[in-house]
Amino acid sequence: MTISTQNQNYTLNNYLSSVIEATPTQDMNASMFARQLVLPERSGNVILVSRFNQLPPAIEPVQPGAPTGNVVTLTNEILPTAVNLYTQQIFLDTRFIQQAQLPYLTEAALRLAVSIRTGQDILYYQALQSNASAYNCRYGVNGDSPTEMTALDLQNEFTALKIGAAPFSMQGQEGSLQFNTQPVQNSYFALANHQLIPSLLSVSGFQQTMNYPIQNNERGPAEFGSAPPGFRFWTSANVPIEFNASTLGNVVLNTFVGGGLPYCGVSLGGNALETIYRPPEYSNAAGLQVSIAAKAYFGSSVLQENWVFNMRSTTTYKV
């Protein structure tokens, strides 16, 4: 939805909104594995998502005299997702507006888009950091706790996700007769900080995306590679790190691993995004200040706690 303070700027405002919605943003990976919630019009500040809890397996034979067998209650779990408003506003230099309005406003809209989307990406991770079950990597050799991430730690969390019945997020790729490629297994996702890259390159069996049989990454260019027994890694600067948090006082990296779409978030766009452009009032000496603002509504919740974990590790990265 677009709001303008003056009707004659409706078209310009629409254009700026489309710029913000369409701006490609780098390394903003969290929404890829989120169930996207569409913010209804006049939705209030909570979106209710529901989930039916699983039933126990039917393993009890029906006894004579009890022809109805097992009776259980199907519970519909309501998961409210609080939605908050986030804004970013820019005041523009009127002199530039007069000289080259559209390029200047477009650049401003691009910057706003990056700001809003980065914020949304960070908010996803904050929700995951606070709610996802943590696992401290423990099989590394750096003497710290958590240790650096190793193949054994990945095996551990892969098993935990399988126990949690998490579906794979990414289908595998068959091998092809191309030199230096190897097949990619069905995989869970892993959203990591860039600082994990040195550790990943040391994980036994890790292969970068350039060694995939199919080169066009269906989930964006931020994918860095895959590691056995079945994780594909996307890296970003937005994934939180914790200073002084390891036993030896080193930086701890959070890496969110999961399957399916274990969390949800409000989709940026539609009712969840507004652009406000306040044009200059040339007839008013006090009204020459121009502003452009973006308003975004966002909220995120974990939907299936057994399908997403936070692997904490220390890094071998040194500045």
Next chain:
Amino acid sequence: MSTVPTTANLQGITQNQNDTLIITTTGSPLLIPLQQVYTSVTLINPSTYGTSPPSPTMIQAYWNNYMSAGSALLLENVSSSTTVQSLSVSTGGISIYNTAYPSIYPVQTTGTTITAANPAVASIPSANTLFSNGQVVRLTNVVGAPQLNGYLFTISNVTGTSFTIPYLDASGFAAGATSFHAQVVQPPTIVTFPSANLITKIIMGTSTTIQFAFTHNFFVGLAPGGGSGQVFLTIPSEYGAQGLNKTQYGSSEAWTITAVNQALPNSITINANSSGVLPFAFPSAAVWTTNKPTPPQATPYGQTPYNYQNASLANAQWILSLGSSVCGVASGTLYAELKGAGSILTYPATVPN
């Protein structure tokens, strides 16, 4: 720091505004994130009006920024009477402080000992100014009791040379710590409501009680906005209590919370008959050093009626601090009348502090 379960959303309010904040109290000192600075605060405890509690209980408290931080003017009842008495406190009262330019790198304090007692008490260098009651600290570099590494603890009874870890019963430890590092945790480590928490004690029985390391915000049953109180437990084998990691068939299941803060302070009771489950205990120092297990934890299971960023401590520039004299009781309610900036004048004029 735990997120304060306020029912008011302070997002978006503007400077110079007067606001009413409805506060759900925990019985412990509170840090409440604000979105603007206020110059005076009036606290009203509605449950005390017209009643005669056996011990003096706060009725009203007042503070403005001309008064010293942490002080308050109090009205409270006389014991077992509705008669009102007044007093002035210099500590444990109210303050609003600015978090502008918070340390981008957490400041670590080197401590000397943590006792193997219930509750554990930590000794820190004299002239401590970093810690205050109700804060959450992370322990690292713990020597002598490495099992405490990585834990986040709410602290209390902070003095210049020590603080208590009220939710840690370390009496079963072979030895206390002989040195450690402590740092105040900067959110957003724990900004959702409820958030995951670390387990320090489990009492087995026909129902199971779980005590947490830092002030929890789990709840029973349906809460405002929906959601039921359930938790999912992750307990490494080094800590025992393996039956509570429920994976008999299919995927793990969550336990329902039946009570909070009942059998133990800062605890939940769940509907798990753990009579036959091996007891919960911290691993020995040797086992921890060898295996480096993740601290046992409880994660909220489908219960997120409030979400993060509801004016979180992480982002707030201004924090309202309610000390022990004015923080109310567990699960109580306080009304805070917050008066906006710029409205306190003096005659003759002086420079505001």
